[in-house]
Structures are given as C-alpha cells and as structure tokens.
Amino acid sequence: MDRLTVRLPPDLIRRFDAAAAGRGGRSRLLRSLVEGAAHAALPETAAPSVSRLDAKLSLRLDPDDLALLEAEAARAGLSRTQWTVALIRRxxxxxxxxxxxxxxxxxxxxxELRRIGVNVNQIARALNTAVLDGKVLDLEIAQLADFAAEIRAHLDGLQDAFRGNLDYWSDC
Incomplete structure (x- = not known):
C-alpha cells in the first residue's frame, strides 16, 4: 500500500483531528476524502504538473548518526540535506x-585568471607590434614570464582545490 504524507500547520491539524474524531480518526477521514476526490471528474484541460524533482528519498538514522551527519554538514557549510545530496551526486x-x-x-x-590573461594578451600584442630596444624588450619578456608563472600557480591551486573536493566526497 502506498503512503501519503502531508505537512500541515498545527492549528489546521487540530481542527482536522476534531473533525476526524467523530468519523473514525485521521486515516479513515483522509482515506474517504481522497476516495471522493479520486472519483470526482477532473477537468479535461488539467495538464499534469511537472516537478523539477521527481522523487523524494527519506532516511531514518539513529540519533548518533544524525548528530554526526549534522556536524559534518555544518563543517562543510551545508545543510544535512544539501550535504547528503552532494554526496550522492558526487x-x-x-x-x-x-x-x-x-x-x-x-x-x-x-x-584573477581572466585579469592575468588580459594582461598577458596586452603584453603579447605590444611585443608583436612594437620594435623595442634590448633593455625594454628584456623587461617585457621578464614581465610576461612573471605572468606565466602566476597563471601556473593559480592553475595549480585550482587543480589542488578540485582534487581536494573530489577526495573529500570520495572518502565519505
């Protein structure tokens, strides 16, 4: 048998419980309301609703595991749902x-990489269009080498960050 879960504000659930008390309780009243709605004719123009998320996954954890999950999610700056979804997607x-x-x-x-790239392009353009004396040309080439080293350092940092991210989620 399928299960239907409904979240309601406390005031509404109290009023529903009062109505259901004389009709066999919550489940019986809900079942009769659902059956009545299912037997009612639906308008022909009703289009099926499209949801971005098609399924819901529920987990039952013991209190210790839940506390560990919440601590780990908080350490990563995520809610427990975001952390769990990220783990599954990874x-x-x-x-x-x-x-x-x-x-x-x-x-x-x-x-930063875009900014450096713009600077490197400007230097390369200047080197291609200008005839420079030896000293000025040496300075431009040295600056270009500095930019290339800075780009390599940023790319190494980016690779390390991605590797660390992948390792984090792989170790879970």
Missing part, C-alpha cells in the same frame, strides 16, 4: 560538489 556523476564558500573561491580564482 558518487553518481563523479564531478566536484562545491559548498557556497568553495563556489565563491572558484569565482575569485576565475576572475
């Missing part, structure tokens, strides 16, 4: 799952 899709703080950090790294 295992199913084998992609990094970013917490809000990690996402902000990655956006910052992207911004």
């Amino acid at each position: 295992r199913l899709h084998e992609r990094p799952q970013l917490s809000p703080s990690e996402a902000v950090a990655f956006v910052g790294i992207q911004r």
